[in-house]
Amino acid sequence: MDFRTQSASLDALAGVNADALILLVGGDTVPAGLDASVAAALKDAIKLGDFELKAGKTLVLQRVAGVKAPRLVLAAIGKPSVKAARAAVLAAVTALKSRGAAHAAVAFAGIEGLSESLVEQTVLAAAEALYLYRNTKPSAAKPAALDKLTLLADKADAKTVKTGLARGEAIAAGIAVAREAANLPPNYATPTYLAEQTKALGRSHGIKVEVLDQKAVEKLGMGSFLSVAKGSDEPLRFIVARYEGAAKTVAPVVLVGKGITFDSGGISLKPGAGMDEMKFDMGGAASVLGTLRAVAELKPKLNLVVIIAACENMPSARAVKPGDVVTSMSGQTIEILNTDAEGRLILCDALTYAERFKPAVVVDVATLTGACVIALGGVRSGMYASDDELAASLSAAGEAALDPCWRMPLDDEYEEGLKSNFADVANVAGREGGSITAAKFLQRFASKYRWGHLDIAGTAWKGGGAKGSTGRPVGLLTHFVLSQAR
Ligand code: BES
Ligand code: MN
Ligand code: ZN
Numbered sequence: 142m143d144f145r146t147q148s149a150s151l152d153a154l155a156g157v158n159a160d161a162l163i164l165l166v167g168g169d170t171v172p173a174g175l176d177a178s179v180a181a182a183l184k185d186a187i188k189l190g191d192f193e194l195k196a197g198k199t200l201v202l203q204r205v206a207g208v209k210a211p212r213l214v215l216a217a218i219g220k221p222s223v224k225a226a227r228a229a230v231l232a233a234v235t236a237l238k239s240r241g242a243a244h245a246a247v248a249f250a251g252i253e254g255l256s257e258s259l260v261e262q263t264v265l266a267a268a269e270a271l272y273l274y275r276n277t278k279p280s281a282a283k284p285a286a287l288d289k290l291t292l293l294a295d296k297a298d299a300k301t302v303k304t305g306l307a308r309g310e311a312i313a314a315g316i317a318v319a320r321e322a323a324n325l326p327p328n329y330a331t332p333t334y335l336a337e338q339t340k341a342l343g344r345s346h347g348i349k350v351e352v353l354d355q356k357a358v359e360k361l362g363m364g365s366f367l368s369v370a371k372g373s374d375e376p377l378r379f380i381v382a383r384y385e386g387a388a389k390t391v392a393p394v395v396l397v398g399k400g401i402t403f404d405s406g407g408i409s410l411k412p413g414a415g416m417d418e419m420k421f422d423m424g425g426a427a428s429v430l431g432t433l434r435a436v437a438e439l440k441p442k443l444n445l446v447v448i449i450a451a452c453e454n455m456p457s458a459r460a461v462k463p464g465d466v467v468t469s470m471s472g473q474t475i476e477i478l479n480t481d482a483e484g485r486l487i488l489c490d491a492l493t494y495a496e497r498f499k500p501a502v503v504v505d506v507a508t509l510t511g512a513c514v515i516a517l518g519g520v521r522s523g524m525y526a527s528d529d530e531l532a533a534s535l536s537a538a539g540e541a542a543l544d545p546c547w548r549m550p551l552d553d554e555y556e557e558g559l560k561s562n563f564a565d566v567a568n569v570a571g572r573e574g575g576s577i578t579a580a581k582f583l584q585r586f587a588s589k590y591r592w593g594h595l596d597i598a599g600t601a602w603k604g605g606g607a608k609g610s611t612g613r614p615v616g617l618l619t620h621f622v623l624s625q626a627r
Contacts, residue, residue, distance in 0.1 A: 142271060142288055144264055144310055146302045149293040151250055154179050155208045160242035162210035163233045167221035167251035169194045175250055178207030183215060196225055199232045212242055221252040224543055227262040234270035238285035248293040255298045260305025262543060268313035274324050274609060311438040312619050316612030319431030323610035327403035327420040332378035332451035335400055335426060339380050346437035353379035363490035365469040369483045370452035372407055372460025377452035384437055384445040392501035393444035394625045397491045399484045399507035400426030400451030407454045407480030408462050421610060424601030425506035426451060431615040436622050443626045446498050450487040466564045471586055476564035484509045485579055486568060489586040496589050502531060504593040512575025514599040522546040522614055523596035525580040531593050534624055542616030546595060549577055556581045
């Protein structure tokens, strides 16, 4: 998809050259200052009862008298907000995508003016509407003809539009990386594949990538990570990528992603129904990889390290068993009471590894607990932070990106259930507060730096008819990383 901008005022829309003119209208009255032909078509459609100025309504008109573009797409925003505008763009582009239009021009009316955020979300909504998984489905629908979008804006808004487009395009590219990796079946998206994808990103974007295999991980003493991987014949990978946008002396932001490419539960086997969705258990890894791509394109003046711990969680005669005690890289021993609580077992070693970067902040991202899905559903990711300032930054990034999270507590009382008679800590507590006790487990390994944790079990993918990766929280993470530039 090609995004660009062109200066055009609302009273000159009829002359715009494109296969389709998309007019997004805010408010509940026909805005003043609109081009006469376009305004006449809009008023007539309302009068005929074919269109209403209510959020969610769209109408495609053809060959409107006096309008150069052969298609006029009307889309109502309702009460103006960036969120409502994003939904309207999504609806308008969805209405166009099965049609022949290759180039759409987009104009906003009845809103306060363009903001960077509105422009960014316009790009993201268009990209979302047009995304189609095709990789392992030769019979998938043909990609939409639509491949060029021009945002019409006043000259005065040129700088706003330029910044918003750049951010939107970078995040859209990052989301595409994350969605594609997560949607890919688990026999394709193996730990080795994730490593290859990261290396490819390194080559195309000038990022240093280091991939550690089992031997190297053994040498580092990552007994916890190794214990999860050993039930599978698929080799593990520990992936470290470094974007260097500032002097070496500047402490980096570190993102850590859970890369379980398939979570069967291991010996604590999951029930069969819906188990296929556990291919999405590398959603954290996919999102930090997507964020790396977005950041590498935006080139902020900061250092970013992305760490992915990747393996499968499988049952076998060699698999870790309930009751086994393993020694983590930190030296803490862990009694594995449930092999299905594997995410925290791979992340704890990655969190210890992160210490070597003397990070300014570390944020781990994981499809960690079913309990988080129960707590927050698919709307907000669970967010944990070691201090209020970091929590505020993560919250603000989520709001700005329309990729929201919600802070959860870390009271010490939640750690009670993790006590073990046979090791320093157990890998599970009871059912109650399951997302929080998982975070408390991780916190024990993240004491040397400012630490944040995102439980994205509810937000990384959708089930049902729309089954597929959402690419979240690439938007949140990209905004967060950008906010850390000094
Ligand atoms: N990957 C799952 C978490 C998950 C479950 C995400 C369902 C999305 C939907 C994780 O590895 C897991 O199995 N967690 C267990 C922890 C439990 C054994 C303490 C869970 O949530 O049931
Ligand atoms: Mn599990
Ligand atoms: Zn898992």
